[in-house]
Structure formats: C-alpha cells, structure tokens
Amino acid sequence: MPFEIRTFPTGQLQANCFLLIDKATNNAALVDPGDRSEKIQNMISIQDINVTHILITHAHFDHMFGCGFFKSLYPSAKLLVHQNDVPIWAGNVKFAQMFGIKAPKDYINQPEGTFKDGEVIQIGQSQVEVVLTPGHTPGSVCFIDKEGKIAVTGDTLFGQGIGRTDFPGGSAEQMRDSIVKLKKILGTDYVIYPGHGGSEKSGRAIKGAEMMI
Incomplete structure (x- = not known):
C-alpha cells in the first residue's frame, strides 16, 4: 500500500521531519527528526500510530538531533542510518556549534543500526527502498515508495536545487552521479x-538540479 505522508519542519534550520504512515496497520516510520516536537508527539498519540522505525536520510544534526526525544517515547523503534554516515554522526556536536546550535541533553551519539543501498524496509504492509545518493554526505540516501510514487530525498534533491557539497564528506562529482541516478529511477x-x-x-525538481550540477 502507498503511504500517507505528513510533514513537520523542525529545529532552528527548519529541516523537514516526515511521518510515513501505513494506513492498513497504522504502523509508521519517522524520518529525519531534527528536533523534539510535541506537535508530532501529539498527532502520533491522538491517532494511535505505532512508530516502528526512525530513519535518517543523512547524519547532519538538523536531521537527527530529535532522535533522543523520540527514541525515549518509542523505545522499540529501530533507529537507522546508512553505514557511510556513521562517522558524520559522530561529529555532529562540533558541527552544530558552527551554526551556534548546542546538542540536546538527550543527544544520541550513535545510531542503533545501519541500512544498505537497495535495502527494502517494511513498515506495516507498505515499504520503502533505500537508494544511496552521496554528494551532500557519503551516506545520503533517499527513501522511495514505488507504489505511491513518492520519494523522501533529504538534502540530495530539493524542490528547486540540490544540497551543499562543500561540507566535510561532500562531493560535487558524487552529487552529479546521484542526480543522474534519481532521474532514471523517478x-x-x-x-x-x-x-x-x-x-x-520529480521532473521539475530534477530539471532544476541539472542546472546546478
């Protein structure tokens, strides 16, 4: 089944956090919790949603500083990131300081597990495929729901552009390859x-990205 998707901008940098809900079971994945959010918590509680996964598109602080908050609420949820971004995760406290942002007291200093390119993650009766798209970080990924024709693209592909490639671990060449890869898939x-x-x-987004790579 295709997912129902809800969007919640979080944190000082207003990174999008997504809730991917399988309506057949009310199981869900929380994607990129950049900060604690009572608004998300309340919606999950009111609708009796079962969060089974916390998935990270890439390990920058503005996409994962809320992991500790949500992991304390949903301790059985699997907290996963791509294996190539585990070293990026470890440097987030110092990286956030460059933006004048302090790590939360409940900061989790490492993920519980990792996923690989091409891995399919089952959430209730629905699923997303992990597609590795390095460039912004070595382990940047997109989560693709082929049935619903939606893709959570993190900081790889924006509605009007691409993510920065000048941070540690970034690569303009890899970003070009990732946009070509997404064009074929999406x-x-x-x-x-x-x-x-x-x-x-996706057509408009990729056309805009091609003008920048």
Whole structure:
C-alpha cells in the first residue's frame, strides 16, 4: 500500500521531519527528526500510530538531533542510518556549534543500526527502498515508495536545487552521479519530499538540479 505522508519542519534550520504512515496497520516510520516536537508527539498519540522505525536520510544534526526525544517515547523503534554516515554522526556536536546550535541533553551519539543501498524496509504492509545518493554526505540516501510514487530525498534533491557539497564528506562529482541516478529511477511523475522546503514533482525538481550540477 502507498503511504500517507505528513510533514513537520523542525529545529532552528527548519529541516523537514516526515511521518510515513501505513494506513492498513497504522504502523509508521519517522524520518529525519531534527528536533523534539510535541506537535508530532501529539498527532502520533491522538491517532494511535505505532512508530516502528526512525530513519535518517543523512547524519547532519538538523536531521537527527530529535532522535533522543523520540527514541525515549518509542523505545522499540529501530533507529537507522546508512553505514557511510556513521562517522558524520559522530561529529555532529562540533558541527552544530558552527551554526551556534548546542546538542540536546538527550543527544544520541550513535545510531542503533545501519541500512544498505537497495535495502527494502517494511513498515506495516507498505515499504520503502533505500537508494544511496552521496554528494551532500557519503551516506545520503533517499527513501522511495514505488507504489505511491513518492520519494523522501533529504538534502540530495530539493524542490528547486540540490544540497551543499562543500561540507566535510561532500562531493560535487558524487552529487552529479546521484542526480543522474534519481532521474532514471523517478522519471517525471513522482512527488519528492525534500529535507528543506516544499514538495515538488520529480521532473521539475530534477530539471532544476541539472542546472546546478
């Protein structure tokens, strides 16, 4: 089944946190919790949603500083990131200081597990495929729901552009390759949900990205 998707900007940098809900079971994945959010917590509680996974598109602080808060609420949820971004995760406290942001007291200093390129993650009766898209970070990924034709693209592909490649671990060459990869997978009729900003049709988003790579 396709997912129902809810979007919640979080933290000082307003990174998007997504809730991917399998309506058949009310199981869900929380993607990129950048900060604690009572608004998300309340919605999950009111709708009696069972959070089974906390998935991270890439390990920058603005996409995972809320992991401790939500992990304390949903301790059985699997907290996962791509294996290539585990070293990025470890440097987040210092990286956040560059932006004048302190790590939360409940900061989790490492993920519980990792996933690989091409791995399929089952959430209730629905599933997402992990697609490795390095460039912004070595382990940046997109989560793709092929049935619903939606893609959570993190800071790889925005509605109008691409993520920065000048942070540690970034690569302009890898970003170009990742956009080519996404163009083949998504075509023009998916809806992308990026790490910052609003959703967009994949065709328009990729056309804009191609002008920047």
